[in-house]
Amino acid sequence: MAYALSDDLRRRLVVADEMGRPCRPSARRFGVSSLTSFEKVNQWFQEGHIEPVRQVGDNRSARIESHLDEVLALIDATPDIAMTKLAEYLEEVHGMGVSKVRSGGFLIFKKNVARKRAIGF
Template sequence: MPAALSADLRARVVAALEEGLSCSQVAARFGVSAASASRWRAKAQRTGSPAPHPMGGDRRSARLDEHAPFLLDQVAQKPDLTLADLQAKLRERGVTAALGTIWRLLSRHKLTYKKRRRLLRSSSART
């Protein structure tokens, strides 16, 4: 995924627009699109800064934090619960959440469990 253009470039573009240049002129000068220059100016007017928003990361599982004690209690009572079971228990409480969202919440609380298939015995081992 490409990175956002620097905050410094965005600030210089907005400053040039405020000096009275058109979006097309600024775009040609700084090597960006006229649409980007227009969006950055609108964002600077709306928020006070044309800086980009943070990219990536988990933005959804934080909404389950208020239900974390309930989920952690359920896992403590029955450690082999599946994510689908936890999803059903949340649904009973009126909360909808995807399996990945629940998994990320449990991962943040260091509750991951890797199920491994049983390995065959080594041919060199005693039988």
């Protein structure tokens, strides 16, 4: 799992680069990957800061969730509906380009949340 580096470590990587030390040896010295070292140094030179970039999670399921009642009603009316048909329905009615994987994953997630709430987790 990804984690944010401390500001001190970011600063050390940039200072080592400014002193002429290559990124790969600096990365080995500080225990990070060479790609991380390159990214932090480039962030410093391009953006002028070393603060961590905001890590973003799922932003797209909110679009489907806004139509949750309608989608669940459609599934109740047609229990054997394919995810492809569900994605096509959302595209036709609401103009939302949703893949069948996204719509299926969303429904599985909602089903699991509902099941856990019923069990009492």
